[in-house]
Amino acid sequence: MFAGMALVVTWLGQASFRFDVGGRRLLVDPFFADHEARTYPPLSVDEHGAGIDWLFVTHGHIDHLDPFSLREVAARSPELTIVAPAPLAAMVREAAPGAAFTGVDRGDRIELPAAGSATVVPAVHGRTVADGYPDDPAFVGYVLELAGTSVYHAGDTIVTDTVVEALAPLRVDVALLPINGRTYYRERAGLVGNMGPRDAVALAAEAGASILVPVHWDLFEGNTEWPGRAVDAAVEAGAPLHVVTLRRGVPWAP
Amino acid sequence: MFAGMALVVTWLGQASFRFDVGGRRLLVDPFFADHEARTYPPLSVDEHGAGIDWLFVTHGHIDHLDPFSLREVAARSPELTIVAPAPLAAMVREAAPGAAFTGVDRGDRIELPAAGSATVVPAVHGRTVADGYPDDPAFVGYVLELAGTSVYHAGDTIVTDTVVEALAPLRVDVALLPINGRTYYRERAGLVGNMGPRDAVALAAEAGASILVPVHWDLFEGNTEWPGRAVDAAVEAGAPLHVVTLRRGVPWAP
């Protein structure tokens, strides 16, 4: 069905991705807005945010659900459908009132005509540190089947049994996983944590991925990590996967 | 009072230290026993475990409370007093029935005649992963005032408000902190976690230490960390301290 289609992946920094497949274009967690804590300027919404068919949102934090991005992408994308956890419906509709919206829950599977499908998986994060790391339906990841390649975008999440068990029945070829970690001092500064490099390597391996792409290590001052740590963790663990460290804005064919 | 006294610190690997000061000799968490998961052989108990005046134990895990070490050190140390959390009294007495024992609780302060003093501080760890990370009196750290230098041996602990608040009124010059971290996959393998490199740097800085010594990164296969990560974290954070990475068995004068 997808024979002859090519998947092209373009990392836009942090957890933001553009996928081009068979004439369709998808975004996940676009963040084209300015922000005082950014370590680099946003990429061009004209270049990366136009003609989008589906825009996936993993949760409500600004670097994942950016109202500016939703509005600007919607303005450049007549065929746009925004896919987000159902509890974020009001946020999405306020940001992009004219766009089609699909609210999703963990376990849902969405068809993406002429592109593939998306399966919704849990993410364990939190609105604030005080929330702890609850099993909250407002936080999800997506397993995107695109041109025969299964790409797991984890959203923001630590690793828990919930995450591991949700992935167990799914095929994952490429795992896009956060590596910025979770520490006391970052939590004290209001930063809800994610898995770190070692857990990212082990989760990718357990999910059966052949490629790990470390993400969410670059955007916000005070919340960064070196991706080389995921590489060395993979070497140390003898993990049976390649680690691909992407350059922002440069297309990659997995 | 300590004029002319010099403090010499010898790291024995993992959390194990020997302190020589003014003719007195202290050990913390000696682990001279063989163990199948060791990545290097134990150091010599004859060289490092004889003539000990005080032997401090931070908690009951084998790499901190090693019955073989307690027995062998006691056999070589006629003046020995073993200091450990009070709930560990039975374990200590079984291992070294003839040695004097002082059971301590968080907040206690012990005089060490002709050497200095020890203040007991909380550590937040756990007997097993299933225990969570409770405030359990069986887990402590020590702030050792030796020859005018205040050395904080954290034991095994993550960073929590409890730990931070206990240190706030105390002076710390040298912080000996675990850096092996806490991850899902290590917890799933039964390894209770500790702070990682970034938290160790921030805790040392907040405690006012001028020197951070990363420890607990080397002993057990599958539970290691690279001390350079603490170094790099200190540089990245601009932490106002030196990071001293010790070589096992080689004396150091802080």
Added chain:
Amino acid sequence: MFAGMALVVTWLGQASFRFDVGGRRLLVDPFFADHEARTYPPLSVDEHGAGIDWLFVTHGHIDHLDPFSLREVAARSPELTIVAPAPLAAMVREAAPGAAFTGVDRGDRIELPAAGSATVVPAVHGRTVADGYPDDPAFVGYVLELAGTSVYHAGDTIVTDTVVEALAPLRVDVALLPINGRTYYRERAGLVGNMGPRDAVALAAEAGASILVPVHWDLFEGNTEWPGRAVDAAVEAGAPLHVVTLRRGVPWAP
């Protein structure tokens, strides 16, 4: 011309690669022999060294020109042609007397029917440390055009003007570069050096590669490097390329 062909790259450790393209199979610098300094056992010559069409050799060191590998691959490969620098003709013929041999010089271009082509580029290394790092025709790299992808296998080399200038007119998509570096103490131990992570990143960027694969970091005890350093060097430099750290023996489609 190569429409429909897919290139599959399998790293066999150190500088050893297998390329599968359009029904043809190529090896570069296979090293299937045992060696006392190996940090991991050789991969299977039956799995990776059979049915080979072209076997490329970059220079005469054992981890690149391994007589055992040449003989065993030749025994499993009736169509084999061995391509090596012309000065190595005697070594190759002695190892695999029955195989076809093509001696090459820098600047040569070889057609690889039904696969692509190979252009020979200089490498600056040395038989021994005492030789210095001469411009010696016995050391080469190859730019392999395979299925429309241009892969630069550098062999063992430092970066010099000679190397940079030879690459300037060539297209490079994927750069396979050594990162183990060159140091006084390794040279004193008899180890001729290579470029390190920073030079590898900069050379890959200058050659216009979109992907850097760090190699030659894993095989010999005492001559290793952490590939994460190449990743972090690329991040630090803002190099416009992806860094792909391969797992030995696991196929990868660039």
